[in-house]
Amino acid sequence: MTVTGRAVEIANAVEHFVRDAVIPYEKDPRCTVHGPSDGLVAELRALAREARVLTPHILADGSHLSQRETALVLIRSGLSPLGPLACNTMAPDEGNMYLLGHVANAEQKQRFLAPLVSGSARSAFFMTEPAEDGGAGSDPSMMQTICLHDGNHWVINGRKAFITGAGGAKVGIVMAKADVGACMFLVDLPDPAIRIERVLDTIDSSMPGGHAIVAIDNLRVPADQMLGAAGEGFKYAQVRLSPARLSHCMRWLGACIRAQEIASSYACRRMAFGKPLIDHEGVGFMLAENRIDIKQCELMIDWAAGVLDSGSLGTSESSMAKVAVSEALMRIADKCVQVMGGTGVTKDTIVEQVFREVRAFRIYDGPTEVHKWSLAKRIKREMKEALSL
Structure with missing residues (x-):
């Protein structure tokens, strides 16, 4: 396109x-x-x-x-x-808007999507669960939060973890498990049945409300606030997941482009051993490598975006892009800190924050290792199919 x-x-x-x-x-x-x-x-x-x-x-x-x-x-x-x-x-609003735009009915779009698009409300996506509960993380099939049909309502109970922006959000998308499979529900926030146990102290600090552990106790949701059909929750999560992974790549690439600008300016102005830092190969080569990585990130994002634009879910392609881009961005951010020396680890510029945010990104939306494992499974399956011909 x-x-x-x-x-x-x-x-x-x-x-x-x-x-x-x-x-x-x-x-x-x-x-x-x-x-x-x-x-x-x-x-x-x-x-x-x-x-x-x-x-x-x-x-x-x-x-x-x-x-x-x-x-x-x-x-x-x-x-x-x-x-x-x-x-x-x-995130998570951009991904939630994308999901609602593709799955919500007209009434749900008016009630829950319109405030997000207008910027008058924030949202939260309640899927990940605490590890100590044996709940869903990178493996969503481990979901422990349950939902039971009760007349014209559903009743939800469970705990969620790393819920970005839960504090202050007005729209929630809650995933829970029913007998027929995973379900998604749209809820108005705050709700007394959804209680923030604590906000985690994490390495990143760019998202309003932080990342919370949340208890859900007998949350009653009208049946008409189910998003899509019962049992289709994991399918809808895939609709959201590939574009959301890619959107993370896009936003943090922008941050690393800025960090590269700041580090390059510093290296051209800062003198050491009789010449600007940029003229020392150990420094100049790092900035050159960053420029190469930035271009490779741009191309990887453009390729994966093109796959999504073709109508494909792009599950594998978004996994590959997420791994390649997040790892490259980590190299870029790390080199920017290194080029700037002591200044790079201070809050005098955003370079230090970009380093922290990108480090977290290597885990958020699936750690690198999970994506590689998933891709390896696909390679094995494809090879089996090819050898059986």
């Missing part, structure tokens, strides 16, 4: 907005260890709305940019850790 001039124009507008309006907020005290405050998010979104770059990947008629076009926009929004929050392209 060809990238349109319209998408390029949107991406350019987003970049100008992030560089001019958002970056000055990066040292705002409302950026806490558990993410930016909702007050800061609201302020930034007001600016984005005024600049006409709020939820830029979803057009006025409700249609969605292609995945290749979305990449242009989300990479630019990621030039600041605050950019996706301001432009409403952040």
